Amino acid sequence: MKVLIIHIGPQLLSGQKIWTSIASQETSKLWRPFRQAIREKEGLSPTKFYSIGRYGNKMAEGDFTEDSQFEKCAAITEAISFCRSFFEEIRLEGGLYAVFSHHGSIAKFQVTLQEFMKNWLPKSNYRLDDRAHFETFDETYDPFSEDSVELVHIPIIEKVDA
Numbered sequence: 001m002k003v004l005i006i007h008i009g010p011q012l013l014s015g016q017k018i019w020t021s022i023a024s025q026e027t028s029k030l031w032r033p034f035r036q037a038i039r040e041k042e043g044l045s046p047t048k049f050y051s052i053g054r055y056g057n058k059m060a061e062g063d064f065t066e067d068s069q070f071e072k073c074a075a076i077t078e079a080i081s082f083c084r085s086f087f088e089e090i091r092l093e094g095g096l097y098a099v100f101s102h103h104g105s106i107a108k109f110q111v112t113l114q115e116f117m118k119n120w121l122p123k124s125n126y127r128l129d130d131r132a133h134f135e136t137f138d139e140t141y142d143p144f145s146e147d148s149v150e151l152v153h154i155p156i157i158e159k160v161d162a
Contacts, residue, residue, distance in 0.1 A: 001115050003100045005126075008153070010094040013050055014087040015075030023066040034074040037086055046076035049141065051150075052092065052134040059128060093131045097153040098124075102135070106143040116154065124156075131155035 016034050020026040031051075038044055052073035055064055075090045098121075102112040121128070137150040 001100055001120050003098050003116070003120055003124075005156070006097055006099055008092075008094050008097055011077070011092040013073075013075035013090040013092060014078050014084075015050070015052075015073050015090045016087060017071055017073045017090070019069055020072050021067050021069050027072060030072055030074050038076070041086065044078060045139075046078055047139055048077055049137055049139070050075040050077075050090075050092070050134050051137075052090065052132050054132050057130045059130075059133075092134065093155075095129065095131055096126075096156050096158075098126065098156050099151055099153050102150050102152050103148070104146050105148065112152070116152070121154075121156075125159055126156040127159050129155040129157040 016030060016037075018026065018030045020030075038046065050073070052071075052075060054071040054073070055068070056070065073090050075092075076087075098116070100112075100116060100120075102109055104112075133155060134153045135150045136153070137148070141148050141150065
């Protein structure tokens with residue numbers, strides 16, 4: 001697994017949010033209306049999409065389960081002033097991120113994430129940080145296609161030796 005460590009500045013995005021859990025599988029309730037709203041807005045043609053998860057400290061502490069509630073956001077980088085009437089402002093924290101690619105359908109995403117969490121992260125000089133996790137992808141992304149590619153951004157912080 002090839003992982004890049006990068007610093008990302010704070011970003012102001014436009015999008016929609018829901019509260020959900022992994023067990024409820026409600027991501028489509030967020031993305032279908034969001035994509036539809038984009039298609040209906042004249043002059044709006046984003047090329048980069050953000051899928052953001054705010055898991056809270058449960059993820060960083062290793063206490064996150066399939067039933068844990070978290071905020072899921074669908075967002076784009078379009079101008080806030082243009083999108084204000086139909087989307088809400090979403091702030092993405094800056095900081096240090098581990099970035100890697102996931103190739104394949106969303107059904108296989110968990111395998112890629114587990115490779116990072118169980119193998120790469122414990123061997124690194126980093127631990128999870130309590131900031132938003134997010135994926136970015138382009139307008140051709142299809143979550144059910146084996147040809148899909150997304151960039152995964154995991155918030156990290158350097159380990160402090162005890």
